[in-house]
Amino acid sequence: xxxxxxxxxxxxxxxxxxxxxxxxxxxxxxxxxxxxxxxxxxxxxxxxxxxxxxxxxxxxxxxxxxxxxxxxxxxxxxxxxxxxxxxxxxxxxxxxxxxxxxxxxxxxxxxxxxx
Amino acid sequence: xxxxxxxxxxxxxxxxxxxxxxxxxxxxxxxxxxxxxxxxxxxxxxxxxxxxxxxxxxxxxxxxxxxxxxxxxxxxxxxxxxxxxxxxxxxxxxxxxxxxxxxxxxxxxxxxx
Numbered sequence: 001x002x003x004x005x006x007x008x009x010x011x012x013x014x015x016x017x018x019x020x021x022x023x024x025x026x027x028x029x030x031x032x033x034x035x036x037x038x039x040x041x042x043x044x045x046x047x048x049x050x051x052x053x054x055x056x057x058x059x060x061x062x063x064x065x066x067x068x069x070x071x072x073x074x075x076x077x078x079x080x081x082x083x084x085x086x087x088x089x090x091x092x093x094x095x096x097x098x099x100x101x102x103x104x105x106x107x108x109x110x111x112x113x114x115x
Numbered sequence: 116x117x118x119x120x121x122x123x124x125x126x127x128x129x130x131x132x133x134x135x136x137x138x139x140x141x142x143x144x145x146x147x148x149x150x151x152x153x154x155x156x157x158x159x160x161x162x163x164x165x166x167x168x169x170x171x172x173x174x175x176x177x178x179x180x181x182x183x184x185x186x187x188x189x190x191x192x193x194x195x196x197x198x199x200x201x202x203x204x205x206x207x208x209x210x211x212x213x214x215x216x217x218x219x220x221x222x223x224x225x226x227x228x
Contacts, residue, residue, distance in 0.1 A: 033216055042121075042203050042220040043159065056215055091158055093216070101166070102147055102207055104216055106158040 002026060004107035006092050012113045013082055020078045021110045025094030032075050033104060034067055035091040036060070043091055049075060050097065082114045117142060117208045119219035127225045134191040136222050138204030141185070147207035148180055148187045152200045153221065159203055163189060194226045 005024040013019050025032050030051050035043035046065070047057045051072035064082075069075040079086055089111050095104035118141040128134045136150075147166055151159035165171045165178040165187065177190040187206075191198055201221040208215045 035218070040220075042119075042218040045215065045217055048215055089158075093159075095216075102216065103149070103161055103164055104205075105161060106151075109158045 004092060004094050004105055006090075006107035006110050008110060009108060010111050010113075012115060015084060015114055016081055018078065018080045019082060019112065020076055021090055021092075021112075023075045023077070023092030023094075023107060025074070025092070026096075026105060029094035029096050030072070031095045031097040031102065031104070032069055033093045033095075034075070034077050035093070037089045037091055037109075038087075046077070079112075082112075084114045087112055087114045117215075117217050119204055119206050119217055121202075121204050121219035121222050123220055124223040125225050126222055127227060128194050130194060130196060130226055130228050132194050132226075134194045134198065134224055134226070136189040136191075136202050136204075136224065138187045138189075138219055139185055140187070140204075140206045142206065142208050143182075143185060145182075145185075145206045145208060148178070149205040149216075150176075150178060150187075150189045151203040151205060151218075152198075153203055154200045191224075194224075196226050196228050199224055199226045 032049045034046040037043045049069040064080045067077045089109045091109045093104040093106045120139045150163040153159045163178040165180045171178045175192045179188045203221045204219040
């Protein structure tokens with residue numbers, strides 16, 4: 001399977017625990033995005049990498065959120081001290097961005113439930 | 116403020132009709148525009164992209180872009196019940212970080228048999 005892969009698909013955690021999600025982009029894609037999506041809303045931008053560089057972080061991303069993309073390959077998104085408001089679908093997308101061209105493809109997402 | 120605006124709907128059309136979905140964006144410098152389809156409980160799927168003013172056709176789908184009006188639309192001809200989904204408009208924003216992809220909230224389309 002050469003698509004974007006996200007793990008785990010589902011995560012249930014107790015409030016206050018830390019969670020980490022992984023995204024494996026399409027091979028050789030240089031751009032990687034993280035989004036959060038709640039019911040009835042469009043994907044909300046969280047952060048974006050070009051290769052290993054984190055180019056932008058949304059103001060939605062509090063200090064409890066951190067993302068990495070070591071060596072410009074897979075990426076991890078960590079949420080520390082989870083809160084019930086963090087319950088959402090976390091989506092990863094990747095693209096081969098070259099100038100204005102940037103067709104991005106999504107993984108299946110990780111659904112987080114904080115109880 | 117980076118904004119992509121869509122009418123949330125629901126937009127209801129009969130089977131076989133043309134569905135018209137609209138999107139406006141705030142960054143006049145944007146050059147790249149995308150339409151995604153999202154079925155309930157699934158992740159977004161890229162169906163069209165357009166980089167130049169005018170129309171771009173792919174099967175039953177036509178994307179239309181008017182940069183002067185900061186407006187992009189998606190037409191679905193011969194709508195089918197299987198087209199019932201939420202359609203997301205996405206725009207590349209430039210400025211501090213080239214390549215940031217921002218989404219609208221989506222328009223829910225319902226095609227009635």
